[in-house]
Amino acid sequence: MTDRELALQAWESLFRAQHQLLAEMAVDFDGSDLTQGEYDVLLTVARAPEMTSRLRDITAKSLISQPSVSRLIDRMVTRGLITKAIDPDDGRGALITATDAGAKAFRQLATVHGRTIAEKMSPLDDTELTQLLRLTEKLRGM
Template sequence: MSAAAHRRLTTDAWESLLRSQVAVMRELHRAPIFNEVGSREYDVLYNLSRCPTGWLRLNELNDNVLLTQPSISRMVDRLEARGLIQRRTPENDRRGVLIGLTEEGVALQKKVGREHVRNIMELMEAALTDEEMLTLLELTGKLRDSVAIR
């Protein structure tokens, strides 16, 4: 393959990945369940729910969501005001702040999560076979891993 053809293939593959992600996310976020909590807010709740200790530092949370530091700080303030998350000071670092879900936050994350998973399954199963989903999982993991080692 020529350099120009390789360059074109690379950019076409990237653009296809990006446009697919945008189309899928737009479709998923049209679900009525996201009227209760925005998709970015849900992303914060979801990431906190996955944390083994139940608590994350703000910078750790920021590593897992597509928001800037000032945006995530404002979102944390809003979610705290709604009673969905709480803050605490870690015992070993009085200057640090940990963020965790409240009981209400856990309940909302589970409620939205169940509906979101149903919508994901409906969309993915209509488009891909199990074998294709495994291939997609392998390819996206490989791409993510290559970025992580840079």
């Protein structure tokens, strides 16, 4: 049986570490053409084959609600960062594709943000990073 007090301490430490790191990394988005939400959408799309992802997959991977994702997608279409088309395999769904402008903005920010992430995670060695990855995946039920 897990020690309740230890579990609470571990949770609080994990939560505070995440909050601190996110706040420190937020500066990457200052002056950027992308918001954190737009970056998150483009991260999912950029990793997909042909830079196209189903809207439901973007929603599942996002940390915001489905209605918020839908509004964000619509704003990104208006800004020319992505296109939205009917999913031929599911008429109720949509396919989201990065435009050249969206892909370029993502790549530029990803270079900077990737360096920041690596810097912020550098106090951990590779063994510790592997352990952290396994532990967080375990907590997420993966």
